[in-house]
Amino acid sequence: MAAVFVWAVVLTVVLPGLILQAHGVRISPALALQGVVVAHSGGALARVLTASTVRFVGFGFWVFAYVWLGLAPLAMLATDTYPWPYRADQLTALGAVAVVELGLLAYSAGTALAGRRDQGRAASAPPGLVERVLARRIAPWRLIALCALALGLAAVLISGQPGRLGAYFTSREAITEAGGEDSSLRSLLTWSLSVPAFWALLGLLRVPRATGGDRWLRGVRWLLLPVLVALNVVVNNPISKPRFWAGMVLLTLLFSIPRLCRPRAFRVTAAALIAALLFVFPYSDYFRYSDREDVAVVSLSEQFTANGDYDAFQQVQTGLDHARDDGLSPQNVLGPPLFMVPRSMWPEKPEDTGIALARYAGYDFHNLSAPLWIESYLWAGPFAVIVVFCLLGAFGRRVDDVRHRLRDRAGVLAALLVPAFAFYQMVFLRGSLLAIAGPLTLLVAVPLLISTPTARASRFPSTAMPTAPNRHASIPGTGGHP
Incomplete structure (x- = not known):
């Protein structure tokens, strides 16, 4: 509990406080709700970091949610400064925060349900599909x-x-x-x-x-x-x-x-x-372009509000305006699973969502993100x-x-x-x-x-859980055996 408390204070109080004190804060309903997103994502990340088991997938999700959709939007909403020129109104900003928090709540609910189901699973129950796949050698x-x-x-x-x-x-x-x-x-x-x-x-x-x-x-x-x-x-x-x-x-x-x-x-x-x-x-991203400029070190808040790498929240806002003006696109759900089908065979193949949002915003550059939050929203709304x-x-x-x-x-x-x-x-x-x-x-x-x-895998031992850790091949530089 002490470790959870320390991590929670650092992630939900110290770091957000450093961002908010960097500039004059403009209080708004969206900023207040964004505080809930920061507390939710920061608290969940603290819980993953202090869990008794290693949770790689949970860590990856909550790190992204905390940095890209927690701290970065907090700086943007506090200063009304965004990486790209497009601007949404306050109502859209509030809606974007609500969509982000809705996704986090749904993710937490799914995690809790799966955890409860796993605890109630009998030890003698046959392995499911996920376990059979991950048990492959x-x-x-x-x-x-x-x-x-x-x-x-x-x-x-x-x-x-x-x-x-x-x-x-x-x-x-x-x-x-x-x-x-x-x-x-x-x-x-x-x-x-x-x-x-x-x-x-x-x-x-x-x-x-x-x-x-x-x-x-x-x-x-x-x-x-x-x-x-x-x-x-x-x-x-x-x-x-x-x-x-x-x-x-x-x-x-x-x-x-x-x-x-x-x-x-x-x-x-x-x-x-x-x-x-x-x-x-x-x-x-120093090596991204051939013409390299000198690295200018700026505050974390300035990075969040000026660096296009953190455009996820702004893209959610752009997507909400796009959905309001042009409606939802349920057919776009077919694009990713059928990505290999060439457009010559499928002229109506959905367009990349990041490109679609860039065109809607009037940008002449199209290499932008489209977070899963707005991607799924454009399919069928909050549901x-x-x-x-x-x-x-x-x-x-x-x-x-x-x-x-x-x-x-x-x-x-x-x-x-x-x-x-x-x-x-x-x-x-x-x-x-x-x-x-x-x-x-x-x-x-x-x-x-x-x-x-x-x-x-007949060349390997039985699938039963071994009584002692199996030996791995001795490879220099791997840190030895467990």
Whole structure:
């Protein structure tokens, strides 16, 4: 209780107080309700940080809610200053805060319902779909095939990239411009390299040791590991890849160390991550453009109100005005799951929500976010927000609980896929869905393809919970065994 109290004071009193005292505060109903959002998201984040179990998915959700939809809107509403030129009236601002809080309440309700259901679940009950998926084990031969595929793609795509290897250390702007008219295809191809390269490296670090000995696998691993490390430095670095993705790769590799997945170590690392998001992330886009300006350090409040990275709340306001003027678009729900269908075959394919909101606001730049709150609202109003976030909360809690139960099993997807999804979840929440559907599909599909159901993995021990932790392959730099 003492730890919860300390974290709650820091997150709901100290940090908001620092933001509000930075400028003259303009009191409004929206600002008062935003205080409720800050208290809700900050309190929930404090609870996750002090829980007796590690909850990766819950942490990822509440960090995004607290920073992007808690502190940042608090600064915007207090100063009436926003990153982009579009301005909504006070009624729309109040409605935007209400939509955000509605989503948080629905998420909390879904989490509570899933937690209660899990507590009442009998120990002898058959595993559900989520548990069967997360209990899948990495198959060594499939992993080696993925490594070969990643290296083959690298040989083809890097040599075909304008500027070749050096292009990955210039800037994202330079790579996009080099793609020319084929930039969309080039983006798809680069993701088809980045995601397999990431999973190949992570799989090598966590593939379980076979019961009959693994001398051959050990030799292949020692051969491939430095090559895969070098490949990931090239294709998954923060210069050529979005910061959220590069951060997800780094954090997932970091939390592949078993010791960091224990509650106490997780709290320390999570606290450092929150500090980095608040004080380092705003300046981490230094390599985004080819023409780089000197870094100007400003207050946290000024970052929230002037940096387009924190436009989520303003986009919610823009979306509410868009819905009021043009109505809801239920058909847009089909866009993300059918993202692979080309527009030539589906002329009425929904437009990216971020682009649609940018056009409605009259911007001549379209690379804007569309948070899940407004994305779901544009489908079917408040009802869709409640349903989407209640299901998301229940799913996140279920995934965290299953990962906790499987934490001592070697080589299962729970130890790899859950942290990866939890940290990429920030991109999922920031949106828009159509823009991230491809990378997200690859992120989930690749580990499924290199794993096998536990019951079929004859080379590995029984699926019963082991009495002692399974041994992982000895890989230098992984932090040792749990």
